[in-house]
Amino acid sequence: MEELVGWVLAIVAGIAAVGFALWVAVAALVRIFAWVLVYWIATLAVGIVIGILTGIVLPPRVLRGKASVKPEIATPDAVVAGTVLGAAPKSPAKHFGWDRAWPLYNPHQAKRDANAVLSETKRTVKGTFGWLLKQNPTVVWVAVLMPPFVGFAVGAWISTLMWYLVMGVLGAIVYIFQHISVLAHRSYDRLTRRRRKAALRCAKCYRVTTAPSYRCANTLCPTIHHDMRPGPLGIIRRLCGCGTSIPATVGAAAKLLVTVCPFCLQDAPKGSGTRRVLPIPVIGAVGAGKTQFLSSGVVELQNRVETLSGSLTPMSPVAESFLRAASAAVASGKAVAKTAWEDRPEGVPLTLSLKGRELELQLMDAAGENFVDWERSQGLGYIDTADVLLFILDPLALPKVTEQVRVAGKVADVPIAQGDPEDSYASVVDRLRAEDVRLGTKSLAIILTKIDVLQSLSGLGPIDPADSTSVKAWLRGNGADGFVRRVDQDFKRVEYFAVDSYGTRNGVDVLHPVRVLDWVLRTTDPQLSVMPQLAAVAAEESAV
Numbered sequence: 001m002e003e004l005v006g007w008v009l010a011i012v013a014g015i016a017a018v019g020f021a022l023w024v025a026v027a028a029l030v031r032i033f034a035w036v037l038v039y040w041i042a043t044l045a046v047g048i049v050i051g052i053l054t055g056i057v058l059p060p061r062v063l064r065g066k067a068s069v070k071p072e073i074a075t076p077d078a079v080v081a082g083t084v085l086g087a088a089p090k091s092p093a094k095h096f097g098w099d100r101a102w103p104l105y106n107p108h109q110a111k112r113d114a115n116a117v118l119s120e121t122k123r124t125v126k127g128t129f130g131w132l133l134k135q136n137p138t139v140v141w142v143a144v145l146m147p148p149f150v151g152f153a154v155g156a157w158i159s160t161l162m163w164y165l166v167m168g169v170l171g172a173i174v175y176i177f178q179h180i181s182v183l184a185h186r187s188y189d190r191l192t193r194r195r196r197k198a199a200l201r202c203a204k205c206y207r208v209t210t211a212p213s214y215r216c217a218n219t220l221c222p223t224i225h226h227d228m229r230p231g232p233l234g235i236i237r238r239l240c241g242c243g244t245s246i247p248a249t250v251g252a253a254a255k256l257l258v259t260v261c262p263f264c265l266q267d268a269p270k271g272s273g274t275r276r277v278l279p280i281p282v283i284g285a286v287g288a289g290k291t292q293f294l295s296s297g298v299v300e301l302q303n304r305v306e307t308l309s310g311s312l313t314p315m316s317p318v319a320e321s322f323l324r325a326a327s328a329a330v331a332s333g334k335a336v337a338k339t340a341w342e343d344r345p346e347g348v349p350l351t352l353s354l355k356g357r358e359l360e361l362q363l364m365d366a367a368g369e370n371f372v373d374w375e376r377s378q379g380l381g382y383i384d385t386a387d388v389l390l391f392i393l394d395p396l397a398l399p400k401v402t403e404q405v406r407v408a409g410k411v412a413d414v415p416i417a418q419g420d421p422e423d424s425y426a427s428v429v430d431r432l433r434a435e436d437v438r439l440g441t442k443s444l445a446i447i448l449t450k451i452d453v454l455q456s457l458s459g460l461g462p463i464d465p466a467d468s469t470s471v472k473a474w475l476r477g478n479g480a481d482g483f484v485r486r487v488d489q490d491f492k493r494v495e496y497f498a499v500d501s502y503g504t505r506n507g508v509d510v511l512h513p514v515r516v517l518d519w520v521l522r523t524t525d526p527q528l529s530v531m532p533q534l535a536a537v538a539a540e541e542s543a544v
Contacts, residue, residue, distance in 0.1 A: 051155020203347030286368030
């Protein structure tokens with residue numbers, strides 16, 4: 001019995017010893033695990049801190065180009081290729097695509113920089129774990145090193161994503177203000193030009209646009225900027241692909257850059273597109289006196305404008321040559337040379353500055369051969385868009401008057417226009433009607449030339465050059481009744497003039513061609529009249 005009890009006690013003692021040993025072992029393991037857990041937490045925290053610091057350092061390194069991952073650059077060539085801003089702008093210049101210029105940093109380059117920072121963070125974290133796995137680690141080795149590496153990854157991504165979020169919010173705020181600024185600058189530029197009725201009328205191809213193109217200010221740069229509106233390429237200024245800073249609005253660009261017609265890509269006079277343009281097309285048969293009329297009228301117009309403290313300035317080499325030849329012809333009292341026949345003659349642009357207003361005059365003087373038939377006049381597209389037309393009629397070409405010239409023995413001394421005057425009129429008006437051009441919106445001046453010769457003939461009845469009704473009645477009484485009826489049917493606003501374009505008449509003479517040009521100016525803007533006394537008379541007559 002005692003032996004049995006002894007065995008039981010021994011077994012119990014053994015079990016107790018084993019239990020105690022196990023308890024001691026478990027306690028030791030728990031203590032060890034506690035220290036390991038503390039180590040993991042500490043190293044994880046250290047790793048997170050290091051990761052956060054790394055995440056703070058990475059963005060500036062990437063942006064400075066010091067990191068392994070380089071940001072994709074939104075270059076001007078990429079803009080042109082359509083990989084930055086899309087295929088094409090939504091503007092009148094969309095068929096040209098995007099201009100070769102640097103885009104705004106936000107959001108275009110900023111987005112690429114942010115993506116590069118994310119890629120660099122990913123590369124750094126992946127590279128860190130790659131180094132760990134290359135060491136052929138044991139379980140213990142992984143248990144020791146994994147926490148700080150995980151902490152580093154977590155810290156790096158937390159820091160990077162926070163930077164990404166902050167930059168995204170700031171970028172969105174900046175983008176909103178940019179968009180508001182773009183709309184404000186676009187509206188101001190557009191409304192300012194609309195108020196002035198500004199447009200570019202190309203004197204070479206005759207096309208009209210409110211969106212001119214401009215050459216880069218760098219004369220060595222071949223870039224032509226077709227869309228000068230504030231937008232993704234610049235709000236106040238833009239940076240050309242060559243690195244030259246240029247204005248980003250039509251109004252500002254016109255003051256500094258060379259204007260280019262977007263249709264024919266020919267240079268236009270400086271400032272084109274920012275002022276109103278008044279085309280003055282002159283129509284008439286060969287020898288009717290169109291060029292002589294313009295020459296005499298423009299020279300006197302320049303004199304009268306300067307008397308009123310204004311200026312009339314040629315804007316192209318063609319205009320300079322025309323004004324020089326016209327001044328010489330008027331001063332000498334000689335006839336100007338006949339206009340050479342060209343299918344598409346270049347216009348004569350002149351800038352009229354008067355009473356705080358600026359207007360671009362474009363004298364469009366095509367040779368009489370262009371008005372023989374429809375086909376020849378079809379290339380004169382400026383007639384289609386002009387608000388005022390001047391028809392030069394040589395009264396000596398009317399059969400009844402021609403006979404009187406023959407009777408007076410002056411046929412050899414006086415040049416007479418070729419053909420029927422109504423044919424040259426029809427070559428333009430019939431074509432305009434066929435092309436559905438609204439004639440009712442245009443003003444027409446019928447201008448009888450060579451009145452000095454006409455007044456020397458007998459049997460033709462009286463004519464008062466100062467009275468439109470008198471000139472109209474004279475035409476009806478001398479074989480042009482059908483022509484006058486047709487004009488009345490075609491146009492709602494018609495004025496008749498009688499002028500003498502030769503010699504050095506005083507500008508206030510009723511026969512001087514400047515009266516017609518003054519009427520054209522008053523039709524466009526009453527404030528631009530250069531002959532106030534005649535304007536007042538006209539106003540009184542219309543009131544009666």
